[in-house]
Amino acid sequence: MSQPLKIYSFPLSGHAHRVRLFASVAGIPHEVIDVDLAAGEQRQAPFLNLNPFGQVPVIQDGDITLADSNAILFYLAKKYAPQYLPKDPVQEAQVQQFLSFAAGELAFGPATARLITVFGAPLDAQLAISRAHNLFAKLNQHLASRGSLVGDHLTIADFALYTYTAHAPEGNVDLAEYPEIKRWLAGIEALEGFIPMKSTAVGLAA
Known part of the structure; x- marks a missing residue:
């Protein structure tokens, strides 16, 4: 991996936590970027460009952008931690x-x-x-x-x-x-x- 995986998250989101938890346990290098949901950051253009539905989590893996926590788990396991699939x-x-x-x-x-x-x-x-x-x-x-x-x-x-x-x-x-x-x-x-x-x-x- 040329650069760490980026995980767009929110501290109280269980959907985001399941992705962060898996990445941590699986030893996948990553960077967590908190999205200020209380301030409505998820409804602003920069974030909506990542996920038009305005929800966390979202990951960026090089030129790949992916939303939906379960889809992300599947992707990460398939690519980086196949022992979990x-x-x-x-x-x-x-x-x-x-x-x-x-x-x-x-x-x-x-x-x-x-x-x-x-x-x-x-x-x-x-x-x-x-x-x-x-x-x-x-x-x-x-x-x-x-x-x-x-x-x-x-x-x-x-x-x-x-x-x-x-x-x-x-x-x-x-x-x-x-x-x-x-x-x-x-x-x-x-x-x-x-x-x-x-x-x-x-x-x-x-």
């Missing part, structure tokens, strides 16, 4: 399944619940919390006697689901009844290169 077609498809969960059930459950408490989003908190518990019950069962979501080692699927799961208590989603999830989270947090996302003292984390 299974070669077996069934397991690779299972990774894609979890990336879909990250964009669906995780986004509309714990991520939305946190969006309400941290950013004051005018959304249905009880519905988001209910969706979060529905997802976590299934995830907890899936993780029984497993250290990772797919196969026998970590993949980009684990990084895609980590942040909003770990920060679910900020959205009033209690993880106490999910011991397998807590064990899985602890395993990721013990990794060399692990970087936490900034916590917010709201919800059950207050």
Whole structure:
């Protein structure tokens, strides 16, 4: 890599954190550039030239510009850290399944619940919390006697689901009844290169 990967981020964005976390653990040289969302920097021309949707994260890798956290994870693993993407077609498809969960059930459950408490989003908190518990019950069962979501080692699927799961208590989603999830989270947090996302003292984390 001739120059470090650039990651356009925001300290409280779980989508951006999953990319920064993966790059750090995978040992991919990178530079983090914080976008001032509170000041509306994401709606200004310079940033909109990178991502017309005005969202973080965005990466620049030489002359490649790419948005969407899950797409970025796939790209980074494919190019720089293939050990985090299974070669077996069934397991690779299972990774894609979890990336879909990250964009669906995780986004509309714990991520939305946190969006309400941290950013004051005018959304249905009880519905988001209910969706979060529905997802976590299934995830907890899936993780029984497993250290990772797919196969026998970590993949980009684990990084895609980590942040909003770990920060679910900020959205009033209690993880106490999910011991397998807590064990899985602890395993990721013990990794060399692990970087936490900034916590917010709201919800059950207050």
